[in-house]
Amino acid sequence: MIQLFRVSKYFGVIAALKDATIRIRKGEFVFVTGPSGAGKTTLLRLMFGAEKPTEGQILINGINLGRVGGSRLDFLRRQIGFVFQDFKLLHRRTVLQNVALASEVGGEKWTTTRKKTHQLLRAVGLTAKEHAYPLELSGGEQQRVAIARAMVNDPLILLADEPTGNLDPEITRDIMILFRSINLRGTTVVVATHNKELLRNTDQRVLFLQNGMIHE
């Protein structure tokens, strides 16, 4: 599903990712961990086509990211859910509209959009706040809006960058169960985190990142 072949990413002289070769199969659940500045966000953004690799090739669902652009990339992105570390919510739109946006851009039927949106807001426990604006929410609530938006399209791939950074242990557990359940329905999930708790009792595959180097 996700293949990186000898991928490097440099920001000037800083190597955020060095010679990474990774293969993630369909339906896998993978954690990416490592200290701050190790290159976790960079790795996820590369998989999303939001960043171009300096060297190497990236294949997502058989599509070479280096060779697509424009509408093909847009189409691919609609099949990938991304939880951004900084949420990236539209401040002028309500919680409901923010989550619905990801569904609307795909030209989804309105009734389907509404159903899925409500279903996900319930899953992340934000039904009561659906008409609030992002800036009226706490950090953890905004994070849950971002999570709901990433999952509204039933994506093939879910890339979550530090999705539980602002959540208390209780909600963190709920969110992880949510991720696990979408994974069980076939979505490939990649979660970047430096939360050691999450990794403690897991039998999932873990990628360690240190100074841009990958260790399984």
Added chain:
Amino acid sequence: MRLWLYYFKHAFESILGNRLIYFISTGTISISLLLFAAFVLISANFNNWAKSWEKSLSLSVYLENGTDAQEKDEIAKAIERVDGAEIKAFISKEKALKDLAETLGSQVGLLEGLTKNPLPASYEVIFRNRELSREELKNIKKSLEKVKGVDEVQYSEQWLERIEGFIYFSRILGLIVGGLLCLAVLFIVTNTIKLAIYARREEIEICKLVGATDWFVKIPFLLEGAIQGIFGALIALSVLFFSYSMFRVRTIQLFGLPVMDVTFLNAGQYVLVVFLGLTLGLLGSFVAIGRFFKF
């Protein structure tokens, strides 16, 4: 259809949500279009005026000496058969002499030595509801000169040349000034809309990140541009109409030239201004957003 509803909804929402910016850019469009509409108003009035000069063009049909009453009638009939022609006056030999004496004023003594009246009688002919080209005038002159009893047909070549020159000049000037105004308006509109879009670059970026196509992001902006353009045009027209109503003078007379009637824009010109507003708004946001997407 449902998607267009979505586009319109978001276009209106974002106009309401960014009131100040849209107020400024719609205001800019209004002022620019007001200039343009005022220019159209003034040049249209000048054009009408110049055309009325053409209508004031007159023809003198001089009769041969010793034409009898029946021939005179025949000539009058021949003149009236010409499309649009109308006899303003018959000037007899005596009247012509009297007129000449009046024009001479103190030098009237020059006429004293005359034993017989040397001036011919003439018909003064004017044209109503008809614009004449030089070629048509030439043909009329030729055909009237064939009528028995007509000595010569005269019109002022110089007068005609001056009118045509003026109309030509005012058209060229109109095109240049109008074109420059359009460019200036486009430039201003593009830049204001670019500011408005720049203020929302994060929104565009996020839409792109969740997989929106370029058009999905662009169309609401284009609609906003179009709405602003139409509103701007309507405001400009209202202001212009209000000023026109305040300006009470309806006729202007300068240097003994024909009277200039001041009229407001006609339906076609209304549509032109609104259409221009629409085009400018659309084009402005298209250019602005096109540049944005390259970054």
